Amino acid sequence: MKWAIGAAVCAWGLAACVPAYGSGTGSAMPSTDVITGSLFVANKRGNSLSLIDLATGEETNRVDSCANPHELATSPDGQHVALACYGGTTVDIFRTGDLSKVKSIELGANARPHGIVWQQDEAIGRDTIFVTAEGRQSAFAIDYPLAPQPDITEISTSQRGSHMIAVSPDGSFAWTMNLGSGTVTLLDTGDARAVRSQEIGIEPEGDFNCAGRLDPLGFGTWFRQSVRARSNDARNS
Known part of the structure; x- marks a missing residue:
């Protein structure tokens, strides 16, 4: 299993979220039979990408990346990891095995x-990366x-600071x-248009939960349950 986490969380998360083990704690180190897989870390200030072996907790590889990578996403088959290069204009793709760089995808001036999701339409075998572009008030x-020439579609949000993104299971x-x-x-990704925008609070940048059935034409219960804002005055439709 491949795990991916952004540096904004991981910079402190590895220390804060893992319980301390040792004398007097009453806890034993978890078995490596339970903790397996890899952790990919985008190091924002270090301008690099790290690979951590979860069985040992050791960083096994680190490579230079683009400037100020904020978020990342692994491919559905686990073979690649894509970085959203917040300090620039590209999405950069690396192989998960050795962190060798595969390509850069230019998004424009x-x-x-920032926010990035990589998913696959299994019915037609099409992979799609969805990514926000804060500086262009859009998503791609x-x-x-x-592919040598990916099919790139820009969808305007007409909103300032389009930060994080969530995608319905079918990508519609x-x-x-x-x-x-x-x-x-x-956003209606098929028609490449913004359907509507809803005021919700000051500087919303919360996580999305796309599990279960979504109502694409309304904000209703799903947003009441899933959106977190920095302020206490978040409003729901």
């Missing part, structure tokens, strides 16, 4: 890509990202959290 759908709809505007925007 002032893109500042990158079909066949590993996406939602962006817009820090500057204090809104959530629903």
